[in-house]
Amino acid sequence: MKEGLKQPLWAPLDPENLLDPYPMYARLRTHDPVHHSQTKEWIISRYSDIRDVLRNPAFRAGNRLEWLSRGVKYFNYDEDLRFIHEAINTFFLFLNPPEHTLIRSYVVKNLAEFKVEKLIERVVNDRLRQLNNQEFDLVTDYAQPLPVSVIADIMGLPASDCLYLRSLGVRMHRSLDLYHSYKDLVNLNEASRSFIEYFQLHIRQKSDHPDESLISKLIRNRPDMISEAQLISICIFLFIASEETTSSAIGTGLWHLIQNPEHYSMLRSHPTKVEIAVQELLRYDAPVQIVGRIATTDSLLGGREIPAGDSLTLLLASGNRDDAFFADPDTLNLERVPNHHLAFSAGPHRCLGDWLGLLQMQKAIASFVQRFPTVELLSEPPEWNKNLAVRGLRTLRVRVG
Amino acid sequence: MTKDEIAGFVKQSIIEETGIDASSINQEAPLSTLGIDSLSAIVILNRIEDHYHTELNPLCFWDHPTVGEFTNFLCSHLKAE
Numbered sequence: 251m252k253e254g255l256k257q258p259l260w261a262p263l264d265p266e267n268l269l270d271p272y273p274m275y276a277r278l279r280t281h282d283p284v285h286h287s288q289t290k291e292w293i294i295s296r297y298s299d300i301r302d303v304l305r306n307p308a309f310r311a312g313n314r315l316e317w318l319s320r321g322v323k324y325f326n327y328d329e330d331l332r333f334i335h336e337a338i339n340t341f342f343l344f345l346n347p348p349e350h351t352l353i354r355s356y357v358v359k360n361l362a363e364f365k366v367e368k369l370i371e372r373v374v375n376d377r378l379r380q381l382n383n384q385e386f387d388l389v390t391d392y393a394q395p396l397p398v399s400v401i402a403d404i405m406g407l408p409a410s411d412c413l414y415l416r417s418l419g420v421r422m423h424r425s426l427d428l429y430h431s432y433k434d435l436v437n438l439n440e441a442s443r444s445f446i447e448y449f450q451l452h453i454r455q456k457s458d459h460p461d462e463s464l465i466s467k468l469i470r471n472r473p474d475m476i477s478e479a480q481l482i483s484i485c486i487f488l489f490i491a492s493e494e495t496t497s498s499a500i501g502t503g504l505w506h507l508i509q510n511p512e513h514y515s516m517l518r519s520h521p522t523k524v525e526i527a528v529q530e531l532l533r534y535d536a537p538v539q540i541v542g543r544i545a546t547t548d549s550l551l552g553g554r555e556i557p558a559g560d561s562l563t564l565l566l567a568s569g570n571r572d573d574a575f576f577a578d579p580d581t582l583n584l585e586r587v588p589n590h591h592l593a594f595s596a597g598p599h600r601c602l603g604d605w606l607g608l609l610q611m612q613k614a615i616a617s618f619v620q621r622f623p624t625v626e627l628l629s630e631p632p633e634w635n636k637n638l639a640v641r642g643l644r645t646l647r648v649r650v651g
Numbered sequence: 652m653t654k655d656e657i658a659g660f661v662k663q664s665i666i667e668e669t670g671i672d673a674s675s676i677n678q679e680a681p682l683s684t685l686g687i688d689s690l691s692a693i694v695i696l697n698r699i700e701d702h703y704h705t706e707l708n709p710l711c712f713w714d715h716p717t718v719g720e721f722t723n724f725l726c727s728h729l730k731a732e
Binding site for chain 1: 683689690691693694696697700706707708709710713714716
């Protein structure tokens with residue numbers, strides 16, 4: 251840090267930590283695993299504590315939703331930011347039982363019917379066919395266009411909208427950030443408004459002309475307790491939860507493989523090992539690094555007393571590097587079994603689209619490795635997103651052989 | 652711009668947002684006891700960003716948690732630019 255001051259233990263916006271957060275996570279686990287930070291929240295970094303909090307209903311979800319909702323009210327005299335609240339109020343990531351249980355099972359039931367294997371293969375092969383140059387950007391030309399095409403197809407949205415949807419998704423993702431500036435919130439509000447208008451239009455069209463898409467199924471089977479406005483929020487969440495997370499996982503995963511040529515060639519010669527390998531890539535460097543909770547009762551965690559009402563920041567990606575749980579956690583071991591990592595969270599909020607994300611990672615990584623015998627990195631150090639809530643590469647120039 | 656000017660602007664921004672009495676603001680005063688929370692901090696930082704045409708890390712209030720420390724941080728941040 252500049253000014254010759256001592257770096258705080260929790261410095262999630264520090265450029266060095268954004269580049270590589272794992273040394274900061276290791277310091278937290280070693281020196282203060284249940285850390286009361288300068289921001290007055292609790293930073294939880296050990297695997298067992300994180301898992302216990304995720305499984306304990308006394309710690310409820312929704313701290314970002316509540317904070318953003320308070321913010322919308324607080325800033326109201328300056329600017330109307332209500333679209334943020336409208337867009338995110340039914341993100342089931344932020345909800346608690348009984349509402350969470352109802353909405354989650356409604357989405358799971360309708361999503362489970364989709365057979366996506368052929369779709370993913372087609373999308374990956376189409377993309378690979380377009381990579382004809384020796385040099386290209388692995389993130390923007392390959393990893394990013396894949397998940398948006400898959401989720402747009404499942405939801406029944408026009409393929410020609412993918413670029414627009416991605417640009418909105420990137421901005422909307424900031425709702426999951428840990429800390430915001432005022433300008434971030436204004437930008438988030440504009441993205442929210444555009445997303446709401448977009449899904450309003452498509453839900454109306456699909457109500458008039460139903461098809462076999464996920465949106466049509468969600469309209470048809472919508473329980474009375476879920477309003478149409480909530481359905482819009484659910485659609486926004488399904489889009490952003492499946493899009494940036496998966497593209498980040500593909501980009502980061504390939505980056506680690508390229509840096510470790512022995513792993514890269516192992517996967518080339520043993521394509522069936524990709525299922526176990528992607529689990530390890532997720533453990534080693536997950537896209538969703540952080541989730542939040544609120545304590546509903548006074549509780550004890552790692553010997554510290556946490557008062558009711560306090561916020562907790564759970565460092566999933568730190569738990570995944572905890573040597574009390576994983577042997578040799580800083581080594582990428584593509585054959586690690588079992589691998590009970592926290593990349594999809596745990597407990598009642600465990601990712602419901604894990605199967606969809608895993609299948610896309612498997613196909614995208616295995617096909618890439620098969621297609622290109624050698625890959626050289628041209629941009630070092632790579633450029634990362636400016637937040638740890640969703641960690642992903644922005645760009646990665648490569649030369650293939 | 653001098654350090655006094657910057658200190659004056661920081662103080663005035665805090666007073667405007669929190670409505671706190673000027674006499675209760677001293678250099679050692681922790682920002683949290685002046686009625687600044689995570690929401691009012693955003694408004695104050697935005698005002699400072701607009702006034703000095705700069706960008707501030709949303710965590711800088713919490714990393715420099717007294718009026719004096721924050722003012723020192725802001726002075727070196729603005730000079731460093």
